[in-house]
Amino acid sequence: MGVAQADIAILGGGLAGGLVALALSRLRPDLSLVLVERDHTLGGNHVWSFFASDLPQGGEALIAPLIDAAWPAYDVRFPGYRRTLETPYHATTSHRLDQALRLALPPAAIITGAEVATCTGTTATLTDGTQITAGAVIDARGVADFNSITGGWQKFVGQRLKLAAPHGLPRPTVMDATVAQHDGYRFVYCLPFARDEIFVEDTYYADGPDLDRDLLVQRIADYAKAQGWQVVGVLAEEQGVLPVVAGGDFTRLRSSVDGGAVLAGARAGLFHPLTSYSLPDALRFALALAAEPDLGAQSLAKFSEHYARTHWNNGWYYRKLTALLFAAAQPDQRYRVMQRFYSLNPRLIERFYAGQSTLIDRFRILAGIPPVPVSAALGVLTGLGARPKALGA
Numbered sequence: 001m002g003v004a005q006a007d008i009a010i011l012g013g014g015l016a017g018g019l020v021a022l023a024l025s026r027l028r029p030d031l032s033l034v035l036v037e038r039d040h041t042l043g044g045n046h047v048w049s050f051f052a053s054d055l056p057q058g059g060e061a062l063i064a065p066l067i068d069a070a071w072p073a074y075d076v077r078f079p080g081y082r083r084t085l086e087t088p089y090h091a092t093t094s095h096r097l098d099q100a101l102r103l104a105l106p107p108a109a110i111i112t113g114a115e116v117a118t119c120t121g122t123t124a125t126l127t128d129g130t131q132i133t134a135g136a137v138i139d140a141r142g143v144a145d146f147n148s149i150t151g152g153w154q155k156f157v158g159q160r161l162k163l164a165a166p167h168g169l170p171r172p173t174v175m176d177a178t179v180a181q182h183d184g185y186r187f188v189y190c191l192p193f194a195r196d197e198i199f200v201e202d203t204y205y206a207d208g209p210d211l212d213r214d215l216l217v218q219r220i221a222d223y224a225k226a227q228g229w230q231v232v233g234v235l236a237e238e239q240g241v242l243p244v245v246a247g248g249d250f251t252r253l254r255s256s257v258d259g260g261a262v263l264a265g266a267r268a269g270l271f272h273p274l275t276s277y278s279l280p281d282a283l284r285f286a287l288a289l290a291a292e293p294d295l296g297a298q299s300l301a302k303f304s305e306h307y308a309r310t311h312w313n314n315g316w317y318y319r320k321l322t323a324l325l326f327a328a329a330q331p332d333q334r335y336r337v338m339q340r341f342y343s344l345n346p347r348l349i350e351r352f353y354a355g356q357s358t359l360i361d362r363f364r365i366l367a368g369i370p371p372v373p374v375s376a377a378l379g380v381l382t383g384l385g386a387r388p389k390a391l392g393a
């Protein structure tokens with residue numbers, strides 16, 4: 001039990017909280033910070049990937065120390081074709097985020113192994129009774145409540161495998177959908193970290209959140225065997241069950257977590273509705289926040305509410321696509337939606353992942369004969385047909 005005081009207190013030392021701390025320490029070095037994390041390390045246990053085209057202006061310098069591997073292009077594989085896209089792809093890791101934060105912040109600014117119990121716009125109380133007061137409190141403790149969201153789930157288990165011999169993959173396979181389809185849209189994702197080291201993730205766009213870790217681990221082993229890779233060790237493992245958003249109520253989403261603090265990251269709804277990826281949004285938000293002239297609690301609360309609302313409003317099109325994927329396509333036919341999408345113009349694909357699709361892109365993605373029944377697609381788009389399920393149900 002103790003007391004701590006800072007200009008800015010950041011609750012949750014994950015991706016968003018970590019990037020806000022890095023942005024503030026770099027761009028506003030005059031400010032004192034305190035970063036509180038429940039675990040003993042910062043960043044959790046993730047590989048966070050992104051396309052170079054996702055990065056906002058000024059984002060490269062901030063993200064550079066976190067990058068563990070970079071490739072100039074990536075592949076996709078579908079039953080109908082294979083394609084190489086010349087968009088650079090990068091992988092960052094939690095371990096590097098932890099290292100970068102410990103280099104950037106003074107040791108006293110990082111409090112790990114500490115659980116936040118409650119917070120307001122200017123205070124936080126930890127479960128051991130420690131009181132933190134700050135000019136502003138930023139709550140970046142991850143997604144807490146899915147009750148106001150409809151859609152589906154992206155769930156996966158990934159393993160970093162050590163192989164007996166080189167795997168032969170020159171670049172990442174971001175989607176290998178030539179695998180047997182189970183539990184919705186299934187694909188395998190491969191990142192070749194070294195010649196004899198590969199990260200293999202078995203991923204599902206599924207209706208339900210249940211994750212059978214052992215089954216997915218077996219499927220990773222089967223996939224490796226089918227590629228002719230002999231696994232000699234598992235270096236790391238991660239898993240995730242992420243919401244894929246087809247609809248919802250922004251005000252309810254926010255009120256379920258709003259204790260008066262500035263919300264950041266997935267907690268603020270700052271992720272791509274269809275991919276659930278949040279790194280580009282977390283980076284954009286961190287840079288925008290650090291550029292705010294007034295970093296007081298009231299002013300930052302207004303800034304973050306407006307930022308998140310704009311993000312939510314701009315996401316309507318991606319939510320409609322999620323609805324199409326989940327409510328209009330039969331689970332074992334969902335891969336066809338992605339197969340068609342990946343046949344489109346590479347720049348359109350880049351803008352899609354960056355959440356910056358133009359009007360023409362939006363039309364192109366939906367134009368032609370969609371690979372889902374036309375009546376089902378119309379029903380979803382008009383809101384008169386099948387509706388996506390509530391995630392909290």
Ligand SMILES: Cc1cc2nc3c(=O)[nH]c(=O)nc-3n(C[C@H](O)[C@H](O)[C@H](O)COP(=O)(O)OP(=O)(O)OC[C@H]3O[C@@H](n4cnc5c(N)ncnc54)[C@H](O)[C@@H]3O)c2cc1C
Pocket residue numbers: 011012013014015016017036037038039042043044045046047048049050114115116117140141142143238239240241242264265266267276277278279280
């Ligand atoms: C395994 C995995 C892989 C992913 N891969 C990608 C990817 O490749 N690219 C991408 O863009 N997105 C990816 N995502 C999705 C998304 O970007 C991540 O979930 C991201 O970590 C969300 O960032 P965040 O900061 O909002 O939440 P988190 O990173 O989860 O951070 C929240 C932090 O708050 C801490 N916390 C929670 N409650 C408390 C409390 N009461 N007191 C103190 N601390 C608390 C948690 O321990 C955690 O460290 C992935 C997600 C997972 C789970």
